Amino acid sequence: MSSIKITSNTSGEGMIKVAFATKDLENIDSHFGSAKQFAVYEISKSSINVCEIKKVTEKDTDKTVALLDDIDIVYFTNVGAIAAAKLINSGIFTIKYKEVVSIEKEVQKLQDMLNTNPPPFIKKIIEKKVA
Template sequence: MALERRLKVLSGGGEAEGRLPSVRVAFATSDMKLVDQHFGAATAFAIYRMDAEQCGLLEVAQFEAPAMDGNEDKLAARLAALEGCVAVYCLAVGASAITQLLGRGIQPIKVAAGTSVPRLITELRTELREGPSAWLARALAQREPKSADRFDAMEADGWSE
């Protein structure tokens, strides 16, 4: 299923880049308020950028309702829409989609039906402020630019075979 419509916020959309580590996170939602969609059947993703101090909606990617036929080609547009995200919150996600998401560095997170998007954002921002969980720490580390002195640290650790 192709991307049907992509709406981007051009200004005032929580430009959380710069000072603090920021992340892009997607929510599978039909109403922009609750996580209420299965990843593979999601008709929309609300994508936010956030750091510990601020948060804002970046874009909404909308899709045609997919046929539930097991055809994995329908995932391509959804995966592409999540480019740059560290996580996607959804009601459910299939094994193949999990593999593809993790391969792109996107952590799928299953939540209970009706979980509030604002509540999840608050929880994530608290994690960013107070110390991230394992998956979020990994995501932040992957996004940090690699410095040349990392090799010095490896050399200091020594080499053993």
């Protein structure tokens, strides 16, 4: 799949759970509404864990949003307005890339952010989980 180093997270540090809409498990390359699967990662300052692949069994926005109910951030190449609103209302932060982006690069970027100066939305996610 990739060369991501997987370690365990026992230090109690803040962790974010991220889903990537993907066709090939290597890239962010799917529209939210037509995604057949999401690769799910847990990312902290010291660890990156591939958790699971969430499969979308039927094309239903509400069911797909419910499938991602434990996710903090979801990435995709596009999303419809109604689906975006449902994700945001469910407390899931959305990130859209117009071009295909490597999941590995994005995961590394997120971990680098956690280790330097995370943007306010990531700080908020971590604070919510610790509280």
